[in-house]
Amino acid sequence: MSKSIRNAAAILHRPVMAGWVVALALAFALPVQANETLRIGYQKSSTLITVLKTQGTLDKALAQQHIDVSWHEFPSGLPLLEALNVGNVDISADVADTVPIFAQAAQAKLTYFAQEAPSPSAQAIVVRQDSPLQQLSDLKGKKVAVTKAAGAHYLLIAALKKAGLEFSDIEPAYLSPADGRAAFENNKVDAWVTWEPFLTSAQRQLPTRTLADGAGLASYKRYYLTSTSYAKAHPEVLKVVYEQLHKTGEWVKNNPREAAQVLSPLWGNLDVATVESANTHRSYQVQPVKGDQLGEQQKIADAFFAAGLLPKAVDAKDVDIWKP
Structure with missing residues (x-):
């Protein structure tokens, strides 16, 4: 290649190179916007x-x-x-x-x-199978496990009202679901108000009986x-x-x-079967x-x-x- 041709090529290439240099400089200078x-x-x-x-x-x-x-x-x-x-x-x-x-x-x-x-059936008031409590009015004077401010708490209030009772007619035991299950299982409370999946888990693993779920009481x-x-x-x-x-x-x-x-x-x-059953109520x-x-x-x-x-x-x- 002759010297004149090489000089012409270099002149044509300079703007391209300069453009790349400027672009790279801007890329490094501009901050990357974080998500x-x-x-x-x-x-x-x-x-x-x-x-x-x-x-x-x-x-x-x-x-x-x-x-x-x-x-x-x-x-x-x-x-x-x-x-x-x-x-x-x-x-x-x-x-x-x-x-x-x-x-x-x-x-x-x-x-x-x-x-x-x-999902009204996704929460319920349960007692043990051999409990003498047969209806909601039997909760009077009894100790009931419930999680404070949970949906189950309102279900309990609504159920007591239906039975002609005040909340002050029972002794509430404010417990987490896990602690409520333990108290229920060990006869430390007379009834337990809970929701899914804790409800189905207890019903499948323990001899329980349901006094009332949310139907007609709490839509949940x-x-x-x-x-x-x-x-x-x-x-x-x-x-x-x-x-x-x-x-x-x-x-x-x-x-x-x-x-x-x-x-x-x-x-x-x-277990998967319990989870699947619990989800039918939601x-x-x-x-x-x-x-x-x-x-x-x-x-x-x-x-x-x-x-x-x-x-x-x-x-x-x-x-x-x-x-x-």
């Missing part, structure tokens, strides 16, 4: 959220929006909503219908963003909540979470054995929350206030609702 993180609080009993967590489905869906997910487990619903209220998590997995009422009484700024359709909805500030700032994130919850609810109902196999190790290696039907359908929430609030378990009366409709 946002969605912090989700959940309990072991948060079925749909734990399935999403285990299968990685929600992580993948949100990654498309450059959002990472961090998972935070809580022992029960009240500490979970307290963490939500103070900003330690962004979204709460499902909690029993009673829990938001206590959060409202504490003036928490929370927003409903989904609910599961009623499960609610998903977020902070009001997060709902206003990230509606697109809630849309993805809602869609994934809805799909997972349908998958659990349409694939009961496979879902039970996923949940079994997450629920303390509870609707897992994810729906939007509507203000005109919060009537039972008001009944719950009024019942707890009348029983002296809330510091003040609560207007159940005085809440924010995100609509998908």
Whole structure:
């Protein structure tokens, strides 16, 4: 190649090289934008959220929006909503219908963003098979194990009212599900009020008899909540979470054995047959929350206030609702 040709090629190449140099310099100079993180609080009993967590489905869906997910487990619903209220998590997995009422009484700024359709048979008041207690009115003066502020707590109040009793007519033993099971099994209490999967586990492993489930007493909805500030700032994130919850609810109902196999190790290696049976009592039907359908929430609030378990009366409709 002649010298003149080489010089011409070099001149033509200089702008290209210069462009690459500038591009590389800009690439190194500009900061890499970090993904946002969605912090989700959940309990072991948060079925749909734990399935999403285990299968990685929600992580993948949100990654498309450059959002990472961090998972935070809580022992029960009240500490979970307290963490939500103070900003330690962004979204709460499902909690029993009673829990938001206590959060409202504490003036928490929370927003409903989904609910599961009623599952009244997913909780019940049980006694031992040989118990002399035959009907709800027989609970008068008896010691009853129940988890404070849980859906089962409202079921107990509603059942006592149906029997013409006040909450003060019994001796409540406020225990976690595990401690309630131990007290029931060891004859430390006369009755136990619990929910799935603890209910089916006890019914399959112990000689029990059911005094009443939620039918006609407590519909037992499960609610998903977020902070009001997060709902206003990230509606697109809630849309993805809602869609994934809805799909997972349908998958659990349409694939009961496979879902039970996923949940079994997450629920303390509870046998698959028990998990599958317990899930037949839950609707897992994810729906939007509507203000005109919060009537039972008001009944719950009024019942707890009348029983002296809330510091003040609560207007159940005085809440924010995100609509998908």
